[in-house]
Amino acid sequence: MKAVNVGICGLGTVGGGTFSVLKRNAQEIARRAGRDIVVSHIGMRQTKPGFDFEGCTISNDIFDVARDPEVDIVAELIGGYDVAFELVMTAIEHGKHVVTANKALIAERGNEIFAAAKAKGVIVAYEAAVAGGIPIIKAVREGFSGNKINWLAGIINGTGNFILTEMRGKGRSFEDVLKEAQALGYAEADPTFDVEGIDAAHKLTILSSIAFGIPLQFDKAYTEGISAITAQDVTYAEELGYRIKHLGISKRTGKGIELRVHPTLIPATRLLANVDGVMNAVVVHGDAVGPTLHYGAGAGAEPTASAVVADIVDVVRGLDLNDVQRVPPLAFHEQQNDTPILPIEAIESAYYLRLQVEDRAGVMAEIATILGEKGISMEAIIQKEPQQAGGEAGIILLTRKVAESSMNKAISTIEALPSTRGNITRIRVETLTD
Amino acid sequence: MKAVNVGICGLGTVGGGTFSVLKRNAQEIARRAGRDIVVSHIGMRQTKPGFDFEGCTISNDIFDVARDPEVDIVAELIGGYDVAFELVMTAIEHGKHVVTANKALIAERGNEIFAAAKAKGVIVAYEAAVAGGIPIIKAVREGFSGNKINWLAGIINGTGNFILTEMRGKGRSFEDVLKEAQALGYAEADPTFDVEGIDAAHKLTILSSIAFGIPLQFDKAYTEGISAITAQDVTYAEELGYRIKHLGISKRTGKGIELRVHPTLIPATRLLANVDGVMNAVVVHGDAVGPTLHYGAGAGAEPTASAVVADIVDVVRGLDLNDVQRVPPLAFHEQQNDTPILPIEAIESAYYLRLQVEDRAGVMAEIATILGEKGISMEAIIQKEPQQAGGEAGIILLTRKVAESSMNKAISTIEALPSTRGNITRIRVETLTD
Numbered sequence: 001m002k003a004v005n006v007g008i009c010g011l012g013t014v015g016g017g018t019f020s021v022l023k024r025n026a027q028e029i030a031r032r033a034g035r036d037i038v039v040s041h042i043g044m045r046q047t048k049p050g051f052d053f054e055g056c057t058i059s060n061d062i063f064d065v066a067r068d069p070e071v072d073i074v075a076e077l078i079g080g081y082d083v084a085f086e087l088v089m090t091a092i093e094h095g096k097h098v099v100t101a102n103k104a105l106i107a108e109r110g111n112e113i114f115a116a117a118k119a120k121g122v123i124v125a126y127e128a129a130v131a132g133g134i135p136i137i138k139a140v141r142e143g144f145s146g147n148k149i150n151w152l153a154g155i156i157n158g159t160g161n162f163i164l165t166e167m168r169g170k171g172r173s174f175e176d177v178l179k180e181a182q183a184l185g186y187a188e189a190d191p192t193f194d195v196e197g198i199d200a201a202h203k204l205t206i207l208s209s210i211a212f213g214i215p216l217q218f219d220k221a222y223t224e225g226i227s228a229i230t231a232q233d234v235t236y237a238e239e240l241g242y243r244i245k246h247l248g249i250s251k252r253t254g255k256g257i258e259l260r261v262h263p264t265l266i267p268a269t270r271l272l273a274n275v276d277g278v279m280n281a282v283v284v285h286g287d288a289v290g291p292t293l294h295y296g297a298g299a300g301a302e303p304t305a306s307a308v309v310a311d312i313v314d315v316v317r318g319l320d321l322n323d324v325q326r327v328p329p330l331a332f333h334e335q336q337n338d339t340p341i342l343p344i345e346a347i348e349s350a351y352y353l354r355l356q357v358e359d360r361a362g363v364m365a366e367i368a369t370i371l372g373e374k375g376i377s378m379e380a381i382i383q384k385e386p387q388q389a390g391g392e393a394g395i396i397l398l399t400r401k402v403a404e405s406s407m408n409k410a411i412s413t414i415e416a417l418p419s420t421r422g423n424i425t426r427i428r429v430e431t432l433t434d
Numbered sequence: 435m436k437a438v439n440v441g442i443c444g445l446g447t448v449g450g451g452t453f454s455v456l457k458r459n460a461q462e463i464a465r466r467a468g469r470d471i472v473v474s475h476i477g478m479r480q481t482k483p484g485f486d487f488e489g490c491t492i493s494n495d496i497f498d499v500a501r502d503p504e505v506d507i508v509a510e511l512i513g514g515y516d517v518a519f520e521l522v523m524t525a526i527e528h529g530k531h532v533v534t535a536n537k538a539l540i541a542e543r544g545n546e547i548f549a550a551a552k553a554k555g556v557i558v559a560y561e562a563a564v565a566g567g568i569p570i571i572k573a574v575r576e577g578f579s580g581n582k583i584n585w586l587a588g589i590i591n592g593t594g595n596f597i598l599t600e601m602r603g604k605g606r607s608f609e610d611v612l613k614e615a616q617a618l619g620y621a622e623a624d625p626t627f628d629v630e631g632i633d634a635a636h637k638l639t640i641l642s643s644i645a646f647g648i649p650l651q652f653d654k655a656y657t658e659g660i661s662a663i664t665a666q667d668v669t670y671a672e673e674l675g676y677r678i679k680h681l682g683i684s685k686r687t688g689k690g691i692e693l694r695v696h697p698t699l700i701p702a703t704r705l706l707a708n709v710d711g712v713m714n715a716v717v718v719h720g721d722a723v724g725p726t727l728h729y730g731a732g733a734g735a736e737p738t739a740s741a742v743v744a745d746i747v748d749v750v751r752g753l754d755l756n757d758v759q760r761v762p763p764l765a766f767h768e769q770q771n772d773t774p775i776l777p778i779e780a781i782e783s784a785y786y787l788r789l790q791v792e793d794r795a796g797v798m799a800e801i802a803t804i805l806g807e808k809g810i811s812m813e814a815i816i817q818k819e820p821q822q823a824g825g826e827a828g829i830i831l832l833t834r835k836v837a838e839s840s841m842n843k844a845i846s847t848i849e850a851l852p853s854t855r856g857n858i859t860r861i862r863v864e865t866l867t868d
Binding site: 274 | 451455456458459462463465466467468561567568569572573576577578579580581582647705708709715720721722723724725726727728729730731736737739740741742743744746747748751752755756757759760761762765766767768
């Protein structure tokens, strides 16, 4: 059978990894796909050392790849928004199947892209966009197709997890570890995307859509970063039997879908709490299967390439079958457009609160009374030793589940007390059991 | 579009779960599959209470289901060997696609079954045969299709893992926990299948075939159970920073494929070491993706049904596409028939050894000398306090990696020493890193 021609756009980390894996494992891949898969055309601004490009056309203009009549599948691996969008749409227009690792693109423009692909009868595959090498899109979209999915929660940003792991293991500050992560190349010079949860929210938006059958709605995701987490919070959480992880959480409730990225205390005994360093993991809870966990490298050249190539093989396996709607891109043939994404005020959560108060008798009672009046039950309230004699004392609170709106009111009221110093630190707590 | 008719053979635990899930989640499943999926025919020896069979034909003879012209997909959920084989072959003969949860059947007769299915142009799907609700067949067969898989290792028998977890958590003996597992319904009256590793070897045989592209070769799997593990071994392992798990391990080496089920010491910090109770988990290591872990319920009515229904949806998604060879049943279009499965003597492993010796000076030196002569390096050698004054002492040894054949010779030599009492306990050690 004729070989399938892949065009790679962008030979950065992921593009280079994809090229290497397709070459190195060509035989193994052909034995699986049923035919040879070759890279016939590469689009990159400037040629790169260390690769053997024999047999490949090289273009400086990536759009040449998308328009190449010999190319069957275009791998969009340039990243970013506008050019990537234009490139993918051009490839679709020219009847190419597309494989992409671009989470931002899928999360923000996926609805348009999939509509165009459907109209043209081509596939746009994006396993590499979420959690790198972990085949989580495939698991949720195909592996759990018998389930009503209840919720999912994941460590889906390796940079953030590396920082939190180092803070816990070595008692270091956020700023200190961030600098190291930047030096190691784990974090960008501008780390906003990673540490403020935007990257995780992109991935969560995609997972939420394929789990619950709703359109991609990145603009409705709640996003809170980890830059305000202190070494103290990490230690106190540990003392209470928890770990702080930066989680993306999406849940189905009677009122709608929760879609939120924020630091979260989870019980230290959970497997997810023990996912360390730059690794990723996603827990998916289906009504039939119960909890499952999927762990692996969430980034890096070859782990991400593993997912890109799996998508390419998937496309190749269906090439002669006209199977472009075999598995709908967002898992469901019909999206539920009327299921609301809940604002963060409408979610229910348990909470960890840390506050500084004047060190005098009666303060804890005052705080407990306010919480009681707002209908908030406590799991624990702990006063830490005053740091200076006659000065302030730290109070740590763990609450039961309560509506975020009630918690907001309680926090404002406590912050307004004359004995409270500064703002209250609030971190949500999830047991990941129900 | 016309609804797809499923015939269920066997309404035991998994059959009942499959019926319930297909009914309860009918709408969600139809939105994914693109058409309705209904159970039109059930074959069971006697009718069961608690189910609403409206709209279903009920037959006492399961073969009526396999021959029913209205049935599109037959779910073989009776288990066992001979009748199940005949049933699956009858269904194939009648042009039905087959979904099965029967690991013994696939591991032992899969080569024949897949050949018959290919000749007839139907699919035989078996996600539920390995690790219950975890979509591990899909992950290995499709999710890692870009990789050369190096090895996989899994906790793939919940009963055995429950027993080891209880032994560790509560210091109980094997026999004691086994009795409880039988009372709880986790273990059969005859527990051989689970605790001697036969069930795990069935599953490992399947995983090994789809990971390495070799034929199913259950008869060549090495199998060692957990019934000889003592509470003492569990404790000593713990002291050394390890946990004992009953693992199925399959590795690609330069000489062939290792295929072995046995108790194994693994570092306590590994996620796999922290998989407790009846849960299952499989680590897959691919050359591109690195290590990945897949965790979930390995048995039970609805978790297993989750996999059965996912397979049904997969078949339905391809029904009009004539895509029966889209994904080959054993992952590769061509099997490598000339790759040998290595005998256990040919593997390399590190070892934990426990022996009883006469409590006198020079014994440890004698043992160390024998190991040195056989080229075996030691990580640790620890003498435990003698249990009776002037009596015997326990010695615990941890070795580096060495050929099993060398270790066998060393063990015989040490057992033949006049100062050695009884047999040496030997447990293999895996770090799961390379």
